[in-house]
Amino acid sequence: MMFDKSSFEEMKKEIESLLEDRKDKFESICRYLYDHVPYYNWVGFYLVDGSKKLKLGPYVGEPTVHTTISFGQGICGQAAQTKHNFVIQDVSKETNYLSCSPDVKSEIVIPMMKNGKVIGELDIDSHYLSPFDEKDEAFLEWICKMVTGNA
Numbered sequence: 001m002m003f004d005k006s007s008f009e010e011m012k013k014e015i016e017s018l019l020e021d022r023k024d025k026f027e028s029i030c031r032y033l034y035d036h037v038p039y040y041n042w043v044g045f046y047l048v049d050g051s052k053k054l055k056l057g058p059y060v061g062e063p064t065v066h067t068t069i070s071f072g073q074g075i076c077g078q079a080a081q082t083k084h085n086f087v088i089q090d091v092s093k094e095t096n097y098l099s100c101s102p103d104v105k106s107e108i109v110i111p112m113m114k115n116g117k118v119i120g121e122l123d124i125d126s127h128y129l130s131p132f133d134e135k136d137e138a139f140l141e142w143i144c145k146m147v148t149g150n151a
């Protein structure tokens with residue numbers, strides 16, 4: 001698997017144009033990331049429904065049974081509860097983890113914030129071990145800010 005993370009800068013320009021004129025922003029971001037980064041093998045948004053629960057929103061990848069996740073539950077729920085990014089390089093080492101597919105080896109979750117509250121999150125699963133670094137984190141944080149209009 002070859003990928004040059006310096007492409008993230010070029011991709012940001014294309015993502016900005018995706019966000020400008022699309023009603024289905026969430027969907028188009030998922031599709032774009034899934035198609036352009038070979039180790040982003042499931043890309044989806046969870047949205048907070050107001051009762052400390054995350055509901056699965058638009059995603060691209062295999063269907064998941066985890067369509068509702070309580071705050072605190074799994075990697076997604078922990079990210080929502082703590083308001084911190086979770087970068088898990090090897091999911092097999094996690095005890096509080098909700099598995100979607102045996103193919104998934106690692107996961108990154110970035111909370112989306114509005115007025116100090118978590119309104120949703122961007123969740124990405126990878127079939128590779130340890131594919132994520134601070135470049136992914138910065139890139140995905142930028143996307144979350146653009147999507148929520150905080151940029």
Ligand code: SME
Nearest residue numbers: 064074075076097098100
């Ligand atoms: N693995 C996540 C569940 C959601 S799926 O990755 C789509 C978790 O532990 O919260």
